[in-house]
Amino acid sequence: MIELVSALKRASRGEVLRDVPLAPRTSVRVGGPAQLWVRPRDPEALVAVLGVLCDAGVPWFALGGGANTVVGDGGVEGAVLKLAPDFAAEQVEEGGDHALLTLGAGAPIARFVSLAREQRGVGVAWAAGIPGTVGGMVTMNAGTATGAAADHLEAVEVATPDGLRWVPAAELRLSYRRCELPQGAVLTRARCRVRRGAEPEVQEDSRSAKADVERRRATQPLSLPNSGSVFVNPRGDFAGRLIEQVGLKGERRGGAQISDKHANFIVNLGDATAADVVELIALARGKVLAATGIELQPEVRLVGTFRPPLPEELSPHHFVPLLRRRSA
Numbered sequence: 001m002i003e004l005v006s007a008l009k010r011a012s013r014g015e016v017l018r019d020v021p022l023a024p025r026t027s028v029r030v031g032g033p034a035q036l037w038v039r040p041r042d043p044e045a046l047v048a049v050l051g052v053l054c055d056a057g058v059p060w061f062a063l064g065g066g067a068n069t070v071v072g073d074g075g076v077e078g079a080v081l082k083l084a085p086d087f088a089a090e091q092v093e094e095g096g097d098h099a100l101l102t103l104g105a106g107a108p109i110a111r112f113v114s115l116a117r118e119q120r121g122v123g124v125a126w127a128a129g130i131p132g133t134v135g136g137m138v139t140m141n142a143g144t145a146t147g148a149a150a151d152h153l154e155a156v157e158v159a160t161p162d163g164l165r166w167v168p169a170a171e172l173r174l175s176y177r178r179c180e181l182p183q184g185a186v187l188t189r190a191r192c193r194v195r196r197g198a199e200p201e202v203q204e205d206s207r208s209a210k211a212d213v214e215r216r217r218a219t220q221p222l223s224l225p226n227s228g229s230v231f232v233n234p235r236g237d238f239a240g241r242l243i244e245q246v247g248l249k250g251e252r253r254g255g256a257q258i259s260d261k262h263a264n265f266i267v268n269l270g271d272a273t274a275a276d277v278v279e280l281i282a283l284a285r286g287k288v289l290a291a292t293g294i295e296l297q298p299e300v301r302l303v304g305t306f307r308p309p310l311p312e313e314l315s316p317h318h319f320v321p322l323l324r325r326r327s328a
């Protein structure tokens with residue numbers, strides 16, 4: 001282990017730590033530690049880190065802002081890769097009626113919005129209230145009813161142990177909260193196209209963004225730790241409405257609660273464990289299925305070791321596998 005840590009330090013040219021608590025690094029604040037925590041300095045360092053991990057047979061997982069991730073109480077065996085906000089330099093190419101923005105995957109989503117604004121970009125109001133990083137925004141194809149990452153994405157740069165390469169957005173099969181990254185790849189940069197508008201249109205877009213943030217304050221339990229919508233909305237309906245309909249609003253397990261403000265949010269009342277959160281996820285799925293025949297699908301990513309193990313219906317489909325390099 002000491003040799004591995006030394007090799008990772010050399011490769012990453014950044015922080016490498018052992019047994020790092022992940023709960024404070026996710027928005028719902030539950031779960032155990034990462035066996036290894038690695039912050040590569042830049043994309044080239046990330047490639048070198050992936051090489052070291054593969055040679056050593058150590059699985060890895062990329063964590064963005066942790067706003068959509070629930071870590072199991074047993075933590076993550078292997079390495080958690082964390083990209084700093086300035087991991088990759090941002091770049092702007094100005095076109096007449098549009099701008100191409102290249103952001104590092106570790107940059108906050110808020111930076112996508114502010115960079116777009118600096119370029120008189122419009123149509124980005126949807127992103128204004130979404131926490132997380134550009135890497136998470138692309139991987140989750142984050143969005144709202146009025147827009148999503150897919151509307152802007154031109155291409156992404158990914159790192160694998162073999163190097164860096166650009167992948168056109170069309171190859172990512174982006175759909176509602178889904179994106180298919182090449183296997184074993186970590187996103188390093190995203191290139192997004194934003195349309196440039198005249199001043200009144202830019203002002204209007206800023207107003208919509210503010211209204212959206214206000215709407216979130218009024219309807220979402222933002223004063224308590226949570227990981228956003230727990231389930232994706234089934235076609236033509238709302239997960240929150242279905243969970244409320246089966247009487248689970250306010251339901252508690254241990255320190256976790258199905259929010260009494262928005263039933264598709266699970267909040268941490270202070271001492272929740274991942275097991276409490278998973279129990280509520282399973283309860284909501286089971287009750288909604290029994291009452292309506294609709295099988296809710298988790299939007300949150302369940303990562304690491306869960307105790308007790310994840311129930312059958314949440315595993316393995318909704319478990320993000322820690323990836324190993326395929327043998328050459």
Ligand SMILES: Cc1cc2nc3c(=O)[nH]c(=O)nc-3n(C[C@H](O)[C@H](O)[C@H](O)COP(=O)(O)OP(=O)(O)OC[C@H]3O[C@@H](n4cnc5c(N)ncnc54)[C@H](O)[C@@H]3O)c2cc1C
Nearest residue numbers: 064065066067068069132133135136137139142143187228
């Ligand atoms: C209060 C609140 C409100 C929210 N509202 C919305 C909303 O309106 N719409 C919406 O879509 N989401 C919403 N979310 C969920 C979340 O903000 C988004 O999914 C966001 O895109 C997650 O970004 P992140 O960096 O935190 O991702 P993380 O939770 O860190 O990661 C999510 C997934 O992306 C992967 N990932 C992250 N970075 C990389 C990378 N560089 N390379 C490869 N994989 C990577 C992770 O492995 C994981 O599988 C909300 C969350 C909260 C807490």
